[in-house]
Amino acid sequence: MRTTAILNLKGGVAKTVTTVNMAAILARDYKARVLLIDADCQCNCTEFFGGTSDKGTLADILRLPDSYPDPVTFCADCIRGTTVDGVNLIPGDDSLMDLDLSKVELGRVRMNVLRQFVEAAKGLDDKGIYDYILIDCPPAFNAASAAALVAADDIIIPIKLxxxxxRGMGNLMRQISNMRKINPRLKLAGVLPTMWYRDAQMQDAEKMLADAGLTVFPHIRRSDKVDRMTWQQRPLLATSPNSAAGVDYRRFVKAYMRGGQENV
Known part of the structure; x- marks a missing residue:
């Protein structure tokens, strides 16, 4: 089982679009069992699949008191189905914005509870309930993103070039490096250029990232089909599988599954 955080501290870089389409491709094309975790207070991933339910949310999970007897079961009880076969979701809600890092220091947020759940989900043979867990992170470093990085095996950074x-990459890389002190297994799977179009500056930027020693995934071309997908609340596989972005996301997932990773 592999747990991946989709992270960038800048908004508008297609984090949720990437998370949703990754999940759909893994489930349909590779018959994988996928769990999405919505750690962003904007809850776009949750809204994409129809909003919250009467079950608990990630915010409820992170607020569990240390004395709670069975946090793993509580996490499991928060899982609900989605419109994509093979994809489940732990939803978020807007109270995630209240969970800043100061509450971790005060003991009001359990930063390691997601990791406990992930370890339990792996099972003894590492062939647990899910094949992939994808965490849609917020565009800020807060308690939710910290909990995601404590639980994750690796990180994908969607980036608009x-x-x-x-310029924001330096700060992001420092935050990731700091989190490796808590989670030494945390790796950077790679950087994913999104909203790409053919331009000399775009190509130069890709080369600059590669020259810096980062794994650069195949880019995702800019496409109006992505906007249409969000309105229809269905992944590109269902709405525009042969669009530029639809083709590119399948190519990216294939590269992701090859598992090339670099230490931060």
């Missing part, structure tokens, strides 16, 4: 995003 503009000057602001590239």
């Amino acid at each position: 503009d000057a602001f995003s590239l």
